[in-house]
Amino acid sequence: MALLGSIVMPAAMAWTDKPVKMLVPAPAGGNIDVIARLVADQLSADIGQPVVVENRPGAGGAIGVQALRAAPADGQTVMMIASNVLTEIPHVLKGGFDPLKDVKPVGIVGRGNLVMIAAPNVPAKDFKGFVAYAKKNPGNLGFASYSPGTISHYAGMILNQKAGLDLQHVPFQGSPPALAQVMGGQIPVMFDGFATSRNLISTGKVQAYAVAAKTRLSQLPDVPTLAELGFPDLEFSNWMGVIVASGVPAEVQEKIHKAIRQVALNPKFRGRMFATGFEGAEDWNIQQLNQSVKTEFDRNAAIVKQFNIQLNQ
Template sequence: MNIWSKKLAAAVCLSAVPFSAVMAQGGYPNQAIRLLVGYSPGGSVDIVAREYAQHLGQLLKQSVVVENRGGASGTIAAQAVASAPADGYTLFFTASPTVTITPALQKTNFDPIKDFQPVATVVSYTNVLLVNAASPYKDIQSLVTAAKANPGKLTYGSAGVGASNHLSGELFEQNAGIELTHVPYKGNAPAQSDLIADRITMLFDLNTTAKNLVESGRVRALAVTSGERNAMFKDVPTMVQAGYPKFIFDGWLGILAPAGTSAEVVKALSDANAKILANNAFRERMQASGYTIVDSSPKQVGERIASEGEQFRDLAERANLRQD
C-alpha cells in the first residue's frame, strides 16, 4: 500500500469513529468557549457566571470567556446565542425570566423552546416579601386584610414592568384576591430606597439582596415565594405556608446552547455542570450568596422552561400585561 492509500484508509477509519469517541480523545472543546450573559458586569448574574466559567474552564481544559451583552431584559444576549453556530462554543448563561417571563409579556426575536438546546440549571433564588420595619403589618394575613379593606391603596415596588418582583406582585394579587398598585422603578435599588423611606407599602425583593436590608433592621420579611423555606430566611414562612398553595415562584440561573447542538456536546457540558455543582468551593460560594444549588438534566430544563412559560403567559393574559 502506498502512502496515499494509507492516508485514504486512515481518513475512512476516522470518519467512522463516533463523535462521542472523538470528544473523549479531546475533540471538544478545542478552542475557547464564549459564555454570554444578558446583564452588565458586576451584577448578580454576571458574578455567578464568572465563578462558573472559571470552574468550567478548569474541567474542560479550555478558556471560557464571559461576554456581557446587557440590555432588554437579557434578550440581546439570548438572540445572539439563538443565532450562533450550534457547535458548543457559544453558550447562554441566563436568568430564567429572560426565557420564561419576557416572552410571555412581549414579542421577542427568539423562541425560548425552538431556538435553544437546554443544558443545565445551576442555582435557584427566591423573592422575599418585605415591608418597612415600622409597618403595622407583622404577617401576610394582616397585610391581606388591609389590602381587602382598601382596594388599590397599598403599593408594591418592582425593578420594572416584567421583572420577577413585578410578576410576584401580580401573583400575590391573584392568589389573595386583592387589588394593589404597582410602582415600577428602574432597578431594585431605587425600589429598596423607597421601601426604606416608607414611600411604598411592600417589595418582593431578591433573597440575595434582601438579607442585608432585613439584618439592618430597616425592613421586615413576611414571606418567601419559594416552595420551601429559604436557608437565608429560616424563620420566614413561604407563601404556601401562609395559605396560598398556588403561589410559588423560584427563579433560576442556567445554561442554554443554540438549537441543534449535538447530544455529545450537551452531555459533555451537562456532565461538567454536575461536577461544578458538587465542588465544595463553588457550593459554599453560592450558598453564602443566598442561592440554592439546583442540578437539572437537559430534559428537565426544557420542561421547566415550557411549564413556567405557560404559567406566565396565563398570568399575563389575566392581568392584561402583554405589551404587543
C-alpha cells in the first residue's frame, strides 16, 4: 500500500461555511490532543473556517464518542482519535457504542508505532541478547504495559508465546508511570509508543531493541523490526485520524475525507507531525480505512480470546 506522498490537493476543499468542532477523547497535552491541534490549524487554513478543538476525555474514549454521536449528523462535528479507541479498547472496556457501526473513519493523518525498549541496567544490548537473558531468568522478569488490553499488553504476551519466555505482565495506567519504572530499572522491558519513548531513547535513558512495524522507522533507522528478527506476528501500530458519526451523509464524509487528506499531504503539517514522533500514514480511501478498522478489531478480538484478557466492566 502506498504511503502518503507529496501530491498536494487543490485548495478550497471546504465541506462547510461554518466553524467546525473537533472533539478529542483525551486530555489536553497528550499525543492525540497534540496531533488534533496540528490538524485543526492546517484544516482551518485550508477550509477558511475556525476549527475548534474540544477535549472530552474519559472512559477509554467513550465519552467523546457519545458526544460525537449526540451532535447533529451534518459534518460540523468531527473527532480526532487514535485507532485503538475503535480497535482495542472496546474489547476490554464497555463503552456503549459499536465501533464498527456507530462511527465511520474518514481520514488518516499519521501512524504511531510500537517500540520494544529496555531499562538501561539490563545487560543485554540487543533483542537476541535479551531473549537469552530472559530464558536464563524464567518467571523472574516482567514487562510493563501502558494499560491492560492494549497493544502494549498484547505484544508482550505474544513475545512470551513466540519466543518461549515467561515475562510477567505489570500493567500501568498510562505510558509515563510505566516508563518511569523502566527507566529506573525496576521493570526490564516494555513495548511503548515511539512518540512517548523517543526522547528517552535518544538520550540513552532506555535501550531500543526493536520496532513492531512493517519497516524500520525513519527516526530509528538502525533499530531492526521484529519481523527481521523472526517475529512477524509482532507488528502493532495505531493510526491517528478523523471519524464522524455514521449518520453523516456519505457525500459529506467524502468531502471531509478530501479535506483531511489535503492536511496529511501538506509538507508543513507533515514536518510538525514528524517532530512529535509520528510517521507518515497510508494514503487510504474511506473504504480502505473502514476495512483496516475491521481487520484490526477482529485481530485484537482473537488476541483477547487467546490470552483470556478480561473485560473491565
